[in-house]
Amino acid sequence: MHVAEQRDITIIGGFGTGKTVGFGMSGTVWATITRDFRFLDVAPKAWQAKLMYDAILINARNTRFSELIWEKPRKPHPKIVIRYKIGKVLYESTLEFMSADKDATGILSWEGDWLHIDEAGLLDNLEEVIINAGSRLRGAVRGRSRLGRFSMASNSWDNFYLWYYFDQAAADPENFLSIVVSSRHNKNITPMQLARMLARIPVDERPRYIEGMRPEGRGWYFSKEKIYDCEDPMAGAVIEAQAASETPGFVYEKLYGAGVIYFKIPPSHNRLYMLLGDPGILGAPQRNAPVLLVWDVTRFPTQPAMLVAFWWGNGGGRIGPWVEKMFDLIREYKPVFAGVDSTGPQKNMNYLINEHLFKERFKGKDIDGEAGYISPFGLVRGIGSLDFSGAMKHTYLQAARLLIEAGLLSWPKSVVGIRSQLTNYDPEKDKRIAQDIVATMGMSAHAIRTWFHVDPQALIAQSLQVANQSADQTRRLPPAGRARRSKRSRAQEAVSNVA
Known part of the structure; x- marks a missing residue:
């Protein structure tokens, strides 16, 4: 030295x-x-x-x-x-x-x-x-x-x-x-x-x-064990292999120190998607880095919502790259719901996007004269607003915790940024630590739970059922528990569903 x-x-x-x-x-x-x-x-x-x-x-x-x-x-x-x-x-x-x-x-x-x-x-x-x-x-x-x-x-x-x-x-x-x-x-x-x-x-x-080896998060807010249960050990390898073979629509990009920062499974015409985003102008893994998540919610809640696109990008000091990537994903996945964080300096972000950009960006046979796009459920009139502050912040975090503990969210294990932010998250320190992914996960969980009208008490009961029955491998698990046993098939299913 x-x-x-x-x-x-x-x-x-x-x-x-x-x-x-x-x-x-x-x-x-x-x-x-x-x-x-x-x-x-x-x-x-x-x-x-x-x-x-x-x-x-x-x-x-x-x-x-x-x-x-x-x-x-x-x-x-x-x-x-x-x-x-x-x-x-x-x-x-x-x-x-x-x-x-x-x-x-x-x-x-x-x-x-x-x-x-x-x-x-x-x-x-x-x-x-x-x-x-x-x-x-x-x-x-x-x-x-x-x-x-x-x-x-x-x-x-x-x-x-x-x-x-x-x-x-x-x-x-x-x-x-x-x-x-x-x-x-x-x-x-x-x-x-x-x-x-x-x-x-x-x-x-x-x-x-003693040896100085790399630790993992303490799980102050989100349970480490439940986070690990939500990680799909096979999906990352499947997506990476498809991207390496240049299969159309697959993307898999890494950054030293941050892990996977962008992956994408191409959409299928018979699937339902939801998109959530947190604007940012810096670059992963810094705080205020832009985040976009796309979830496959076709079989929710009998099966977990599966993350099919993840972008933890680099704004280069501008909001433009996040906006452009969001429109690309909306055009591609046509989500039944798209929502963005409109907290603090990002207040009314969705209004500005809808007012000034939406009509110009989406011109084509799937678009009518209004600010919107056609999803499998019909016209979606613009991007929704979610406020990750005050009482709503705790509502979103609780929704994420409930869905994670119930095993109703799934993402590739290779996306270490998700695990790192979730296991290190502490509400008392979130103004000083990187938590953009956590915020987007919270908004995602709230949007998914609200869209499907899932009762919080049912989620709590399901999380307890999964915890109790997963210890007894001879008993039949509830849907979320069975889904964890078949992660290889789910990863392969996502590939086979590509139109």
Whole structure:
């Protein structure tokens, strides 16, 4: 790591791997031998940033290096100034330690050579912190360009954006370096200390807390087990194979770190579809990325609603790509209902789309003079509005939870973005974490339940029936339970249904 040529470095490890000390000492060496070097350590809390400051001073004690420390103030934030002369040339560099409060906007006036984020996985707003902090590495000083190094270290916390950044090394190894470090690699941990650490950590958590392996969501709001039950293990492979063989209408696209961002099973003339969307202008897996979901609801509720199209796109700073993709999917699937999020800045989005775009986009034999399109149930007069805020937000989330627990939604297991957002979703943090897919899933569940007039009490009873009977494989499961047993046939059925 110390001599790595890559400028973006991410190290994730188990407890006690020495990440903080390692980065601190590396930054100290760079600051000592490089004139006018500036290093900044950022952590979720000020006291966490101070841990690196303390570690550097402890290791400097009673060494020749301590003579190079000119000053070490603790306020307004911890700082170490290294200053010495070689002949008549003055060398002076700084190491600073601050918190990442307020999305790291407090460091926007800082510029330097190396910015490090410690315990990055504990930052719910890591995406914003990286944007604000990572832009500080620029410029030149005394004729040399700044080093421009950005690094993160963390225990193996379940933070989607941390692992997304970690995975960039697979796609761009020239610029990104990612390393997983085990607690066993730290030679300063004695066998007895390691044994006691293992004794205090449950066996199923040791790969994460000792080896630094990637965790899965805690399932704060949506049950992990029920989410797994809704995942179709076969559908992704079927769709990918069809797309690879260039079968017309099939799409399967991936993005490193985000997984599948776009897949599509072509529609069939004898199926019923519903489309839900959440506008966005950024790119997956960031917050405010555009999302569109198309569900096959032909046999609902005797069989789960099956996701047949998924687009987690990139707006490039514009709303246009989402609008264009939505119209493409409406033209293709002719859903019996299409609805979009009209919350906050997106308020009246459906009205604007219907008023200004619908008539021009859909001109043809299936369109009459009004803003609408022809579905299997007749004319659909425009796009519906759903408000994912206030009391309705909780209504949508409860609908999603009920349908998931009843096994009445199904999507390809390979679409890891759905699993990640659902298992990590926490209503108390949804303004700071990526939740665009969750919002669209909630609106989908509400629209499907309302369209088919499904009684919430019946959903609760069905979810309990599935839970009780799935443990006894000799008994006949209810429809949703049987559907989970036949996911291979459902994936193949979706392909065979293509007209």
